[in-house]
Amino acid sequence: MELVNEHKIGISKDTALEKEVGANVKGECLEVGMYLAMARQAQREGLPEIAEVLKSIAFEEAEHASKFVEMNGIIKATLKENLEMMFEGETMANNEKKAAADLAEKEGLEHIHDFFEESSRDEARHAKMLKGILDRYFK
Known part of the structure; x- marks a missing residue:
């Protein structure tokens, strides 16, 4: 081609x-x-x-x-590299948002805690979806 x-x-x-x-x-x-x-x-x-x-x-x-x-x-140059990069980013975001949720809870900021807690779980879900794609299509 x-x-x-x-x-x-x-x-x-x-x-x-x-x-x-x-x-x-x-x-x-x-x-x-x-x-x-x-x-x-x-x-x-x-x-x-x-x-x-x-x-x-x-x-x-x-x-x-x-x-x-x-x-x-x-x-990056390839989809696989980009998926790997985003998997790492989603994993890091999961951890960082959970830490922010814990801090918000400590500070008594209930609504902020709740959003960080939920979005941390969303980041985990995103990471799992990306991992599934990587495992199925790019092994």
Whole structure:
């Protein structure tokens, strides 16, 4: 197979735009969180149709972030390497969020404790899903 044009990873790495692209990764990710939080707010205020628009915008911002991630070569060359990297990240996030939950409990911050506790379990679930994929498809 001869491909004459395809997507490339890391095209902005070591260029004058690397820093700007990196800043855009962070900005786009923050916008995803902001739009999803606003969608939850809209739901609480009884405006579900606005919530759906905000979720749609959040997804587009996530797509922007993903393209900037590719440009700066933040992802690895192969899917297996990326899955392994994310498995490690989810495992670390599981531990860090549990530690934050414990600290919140110690500080008497019940709602913060509850969210960190639940999100720690979510990170464990994510890690298990990634491990399952790695074990089934990349052994």
